[in-house]
Amino acid sequence: MAASMREVAALAGVSMGTISNVLNKPDMVSAPTRERVEAAIAQLGFVRNDAARQLRAGQSRMLAVVVLDARNPFFLDVAAGAESVADRSDLLTVIVGSGESEERENRQLRLLMEQRVQGILLSPVGENIPMLDKLDRQGTPVVLLDRGSRAPGRSSVAVDDVHGGRLAARHLMDLGHRTLVYVGGPESIRQVRDRRSGALDAVAESASTRMSTLWAPSLSIEAGAKAAAQILDATDRPTAVVCANDLLALGVLQECVQRGVRVPEELAIVGYDDIDYAAGAAVPLTSIAQPRAELGRAAAELLLQQVAAPVDHEFQQLTFSPSLVVRGSTDHGWRGSTL
Template sequence: MAASMREVAALAGVSMGTISNVLNHPELVSEATRQRVHEAITQLGFVRNDAARQLRAGQSRMLAVVVLDARNPFFVDVASGAEEVAEANELLMVMISTGESEERENRQLGQLMEQRVHGILLCPTGESTPMLANLDRQGTPVVLLDRGSRTPGRSSVAVDDVHGGRIAARHLMEQGHRNLVFVGGPDTIRQVRDRRDGALSAVAESASTRMRTVATRSLSIEAGTHAAREILAMPPQERPTAAFCANDLLALGVLQEFIQHGKRVPEDLAIVGYDDIDYAAGAAVPLTSVAQPRNELGRAAAELLLDQVNNPDTHRHQQLSFTPTLVVRESTAACPVRG
């Protein structure tokens, strides 16, 4: 049976109030008393009941990062940045994946609300998240992650994805490509739409350039391989010469499938991804990608969240936006473009 605080107090020869101070306000207790209490804790194997403490406080010490896909290295890097801030503030960070499902997202947010989490960094699956209003009413701070807020009443940290799509398409056009394809989906994810819209705005600047879309059900490598098969099934004279993919996982799937079918990258298809995950540089053909400051996104979002928690009277909501950059590698190296 687990040791109790009362047993620790008896062994250390102090009051229950002193035990509480040692655990929660050690600066109020002399060093000699703290040492005696910690020795008793070690001897008895005492573990504090953090759940009970959180219940009394009305809030846990858990920071939740809710992302679209925890398997995506982009979100792992973003969460790592948030975790650095959480650890510095003695918080436990957990990462939760919605699997790009709005139903699953609502269920998970409801569970986090029941757990009285310290705050939530949320990458939403769609434009509206019904649970947000409930979280606001309960007083659970939420910062939108990798998604800009369209209202001044909520903080957000995002990347200018329209600009990212624009620089990706312009790069392909500068390489001489005039028949492009955008690979991405589902369309309910705003980042996908913004990246496509940015590319379309660049294509619109050239009367001789066109860009079609191959929609995907997810942002995974598997979805990329299916998209590649759809591209390969097009008549050779109509097949695009360059692809801009909504993220690197899709791009890696397209790249892999083209190589397996004996095609060359970039000679048969130039490819640009998005996120610049670590795997991009190490691909069979190193992948050109639109880079986001992944770790910095997580840190900035967590810092905004904690400021909202710790300084409710002076906190001002901010909508931070980072500018992506293009990292050019061999997957778009200059090559003769098919007519």
């Protein structure tokens, strides 16, 4: 049977109030008394009932990170950045994947609201997020992650995806490509649309260049491989592909390797996110890099600032710039470079 706080207090020879201070406000307790209590806790194997404490406080010690795909290495790196900030405040970081489904996202947000999490970092699927108003009324801070906020009363951390799309298309055009295809994920995701918009802006600068669009059902390797099959089977095959993320690009590359299509000689490929797998692919992948861990850290810091000052909080919308990382999937003479 688990030891109780009363048993710890008896063994340490202190009051229950002192035990509570050691657990929650250790700076209020003298070092000798704190050491005596900690020794009693260790001897008895006491573990505090955090659920009961949260019930009394009306708030948990959890920070939730809700992302489009919890399996995507990009979001894992972003979450790791957030976790490094949460750790300093003794918060538990929980990563939740919406699976690119608005219905699932709303259900998860409702469950997190019921758990009274300290705050939520949210990379939303669509533009309409019904649960946000309810979370605001409850007093649960939400910071948009990898998505800029269009409301002044909402903090956000994002990357300039329109610029990233331009970088990808211009790189291919500078290499002489004039027939491009954009492989995107669900059109409901703003980042996917913004990256396409940027690529279209670049293509519009050249009268001799055209770009078609192929919408994929998800931002996954499997979806990328299926998209590649359509591209490679087309009678008017393009010479270059811009992908909405690296997983799609890796799927395109995988299909090319299986069919014996040479990359980049027969088909050049640019991904987006610059996940670690990009550099280690069969043909190292050119990609648009985002500061993944920095995104997570910045978002978590904004969230904890709002937790600390919910009334007088100054909302911020931070935007980072992406960069082009050139590798072998676009440059057969590649030796490694970043622009």
